[in-house]
Amino acid sequence: MSQETFRTLIVANPQSANGALGRRWDELQQIITTNFGACDHRFTRGPGDGAHVTHEALAQGYEMIVAMGGDGTISEVADGFFTPAGQAIRPDAVLGVLPFGTGGDFRKTIGAPKQLAAGAAALRGRATQAIDVGRLTYTTPDERQRVRHFINIASFGIGGLVDRLVNTTTKAFGGTVSFALATLRAMAEYVPQQVLLAVDGGRAVEVTIQNIAVANGRFFGGGMMVAPHARIDDGQFDVVTLGPMGLSDLLLRGHRLYSGTHLNLRQVEATRARFVEAQPVEPDEDVLLDVDGETPGKLPASFELLPGVLRLKLPAGGAAVTRGG
Secondary structure, X not given: OOOOOOOEEEEEOOOOOOOHHHHOHHHHHHHHHHHOOXXXXXXXXXXXXXXXXXXXXXXXXXOEEEEEEOHHHHHHHHHOOEOOOOOEOOOOOEEEEEEOOOOOHHHHHHOOOOOHHHHHHHOOOOOEEEEEEEEEEEEOOOOOEEEEEEOOEEEEEHHHHHHHHHOOOOOOOOHHHHHHHHHHHHHHHOOOEEEEEEEOOOOOEEEEEOEEEEEOOOOEOOOEOOOOOOOOOOOOEEEEEEOOOOHHHHHXXXXXXXXXXXXXXXXXXXXXXXEEEEEEOXXXXXXXXXXXXXXXXEEEEEEXXXXXXXXXXXXXXXXXXXXXX
16 A cells, blocks of 8 residues: 555455345455455455454554444444543554445544445545544343443433344334334334433433434434534544433424434433433333434443543545534
8 A cells, every 4th residue: 555545454344235245245346446446355254343343453463443334333333442441552543434334424423435445545644534433332132231332322211122123123224214114113113212411420310212322423322313413533522311201202303303403392402421321210111212323221221421532534625524513
């Protein structure tokens, strides 16, 4: 690689886009080589492997790790840049993104090109931007405590159920349709839950929720602009609470979640914070997590904002990514 380009490894999920990435890899690799240049690649082998592969690659001296896949793959690769304590494994390392999967919410948040050729071309050069990262401490299904990092949005409530439905059914119709159908199914069976919520060390308040989004980015759930004012570099989460909503509310006002005009609805509250803690009011109730489109566990959980700790690849020329204001 030339001095004008980072030494790069692509971490690709062959199951992305309902398996299309793996089936079409030879064709896709040619597009990447033509528009970016020759680089190495490794396929993930299962859930969580993206973080492991990234960790190894950084130790081997790669300068830029490119996540190729959906939102879950991008999140796993970003997690691989850090130790469980939140320390950067290699502070000068760069995250690149080649979206190719069911979910495209982080792509929308940062304004990355949708087409692979344009996305690969945007990885050229050495311009980067420091962005914030969320550090999540959560409870696994077998009641263990784990830590992982996320760069877009983590939420809890109905979002975890939606993810479970999306990830156990076909994704052949694409991200927006898959998440919309799963949301309708989840609305039919989800019962609003009671949680204790505390922000920035304040007093815990009991809240009845449909969902709470702890947002670094703006979009989740296959294109919902749940946090329209969130920025990935401002040092704070946007915490958006959706109160109880019935199916009629979703049908009448659900479009406002996609347009980002929902914040003045009576069921919605928004605040900003650097640290969020949440636990179920009933200790034996499972309040499921949604972390960048995946469901790693449940509450109790805490969410900590780590400001400016990750370098994100910008398009050649150094123009900052577009974000909500």
